[in-house]
Amino acid sequence: MNVFQKLRQRKRKNNLLGQDFEQLRQRVLNDESPFHVREAYKVLRTNLIFSLPTTGCKKLIVTSSLESEGKSTNCLNMAITFAEMDARVLIIDADLRKPNIARLLNVSNAPGLSNFLVGLSDTSEIVQKTKFKNLSYIVAGNIPPNPVELLGSEKMQNLLEELEKDFDYIFIDTSPINLVIDTVVVSKYVNGIIMIALQNSTDKEAMRYALNQLNFANAKVLGFVLNGVLFEDNKKYKNIKKNKYRNLRKKVSGSYITYGESEE
DSSP: OOHHHHHHHHHHHHHHHOOOHHHHHTTSOOTTSOHHHHHHHHHHHHHHHHHSOSSSOEEEEEEESSSSSSHHHHHHHHHHHHHTTTOOEEEEEOOSSSOOHHHHHTSOOOSOHHHHHTTSSOHHHHOEEOSSTTEEEEOOOSOOSOHHHHHTSHHHHHHHHHHTTTOSEEEEEOOOTTTOSHHHHHGGGSSEEEEEEETTTOOHHHHHHHHHHHHHTTOOEEEEEEEOOOOTTTTOGGGOOHHHHHHHHHHHHTOOOOSSOOOO
């Protein structure tokens, strides 16, 4: 099955299932999140810290080869995890075609990035604080007819340069690479890209096709996150003995996960 057949199959599945954002919001990290999920994101955070510059604001894109692989939920959860270490963190929804961050945060999708880029809003209107300590957000805004032109504009570059002064990390959620060129356009602004792959769904051909596009643009791919990994016995941490903790840590570090298959 080639990339485009895979895409058509995924779209048919989405049309049948729809998107239950109440269920997706439950996958956003919180005090009730399972230990192995929180620990997996901490391992991911540590690996990213060692892959990034030690000074200045670090800017990261989180994306996927195709839709419905969990990029938005993982982008938000990474941002939350970095904010937990008292870093100043901003998440930007730069998916100006099918935005998800506003729905995951249960906030309005406007004013946002697109409103700023067309001159209808200023920075103070689009940067908002979340309920999570140290984490702010910019939603996508109203859906524009020309997202590529807006994302590649000088105003987008100037916005990120302005935001660098106020934040230690900026996470940018972008459109799937194999669908549109948006992510390749935004890649010139960031330190690196994190690719989300969905277990038992993302195929090698789709990922290879996406990586070829990024390589052509000289974009730096920092690594991959395998989403949708299910763990057995994830409720047994409370009874685990100290001498077994190392085995649990080893098991968790093998995959970075949310809670099964995501629909965004």
